[in-house]
Amino acid sequence: MKIYLIRHGATAGNAEKRYIGRTDEPLSEQGRAELGKKQFPNIGTVGTVGTCGTVVCSPMKRCTETAELLFGHVTLVCEKLRECDFGRFEGHNYAELNGDPDYQAWIDSGGTMPFPEGEPPEEFRKRCCEGFTETLEKLGEQESAAFVVHGGTIMSILERFAVPKAGYYDYMTDNGCGWVCEWDGEKLTKAVRL
Numbered sequence: 657m658k659i660y661l662i663r664h665g666a667t668a669g670n671a672e673k674r675y676i677g678r679t680d681e682p683l684s685e686q687g688r689a690e691l692g693k694k695q696f697p698n699i700g701t702v703g704t705v706g707t708c709g710t711v712v713c714s715p716m717k718r719c720t721e722t723a724e725l726l727f728g729h730v731t732l733v734c735e736k737l738r739e740c741d742f743g744r745f746e747g748h749n750y751a752e753l754n755g756d757p758d759y760q761a762w763i764d765s766g767g768t769m770p771f772p773e774g775e776p777p778e779e780f781r782k783r784c785c786e787g788f789t790e791t792l793e794k795l796g797e798q799e800s801a802a803f804v805v806h807g808g809t810i811m812s813i814l815e816r817f818a819v820p821k822a823g824y825y826d827y828m829t830d831n832g833c834g835w836v837c838e839w840d841g842e843k844l845t846k847a848v849r850l
Contacts, residue, residue: 657792658800659844660708661810662726662834664718665691670831673749675742677774677808682717683725691725691832712791713804714738722832723804730804732794736787739806743774767825781824784812792839810835817844 666687669676683691711727713719714737723730745753745762753759758772770776788803795801803813807829814827814835829835829849837847 657798657839659837659839660802662804663807663829663831664722666831667718674747675745677739677742677746680717683721694832708800708802710798710801719804734787734791736783737805737809740780740808741775743771745771781812784809785816788813818847819843819845
């Protein structure tokens with residue numbers, strides 16, 4: 657099955673480089689405008705992607721709005737595909753958190769420590785991967801499916817299932833961009849940036 661993993665369009669918080677996880681932010685006007693001009697070099701224009709019949713997304717506004725703009729519909733919403741809960745870091749950016757000992761400890765850990773009062777990274781990654789595989793089981797045999805989700809969700813899925821293997825941060829994805837790959841029932845192959 658061909659799988660499209662697409663990160664939602666830009667929000668106001670993204671423009672300000674804020675940690676936006678549980679905050680249910682809509683797309684910004686700039687994010688909407690950028691999506692309206694989107695072309696995916698490996699598969700054509702938004703209209704070409706728009707022919708994908710099955711569109712799965714996180715329940716967050718920024719994802720459902722992106723799915724509607726790119727595909728014109730949402731087939732299935734999966735709660736487990738939400739972004740990470742950044743706890744006390746939620747809504748803040750580096751400049752605001754700089755000097756916070758908890759933030760510095762998290763940075764020094766390479767992002768492996770749990771967010772204070774938030775979701776532990778390993779639990780987040782496990783949740784995302786469970787949501788991905790459970791959704792694929794529900795979908796059964798199909799030609800293709802698009803997942804309109806969050807950057808962290810995409811990184812979690814690709815780190816776990818993509819072959820050849822790469823690290824979590826190797827799969828960082830800009831707003832409105834993504835990946836196309838093939839799902840063989842166990843792994844994602846032929847991963848190419850859109």
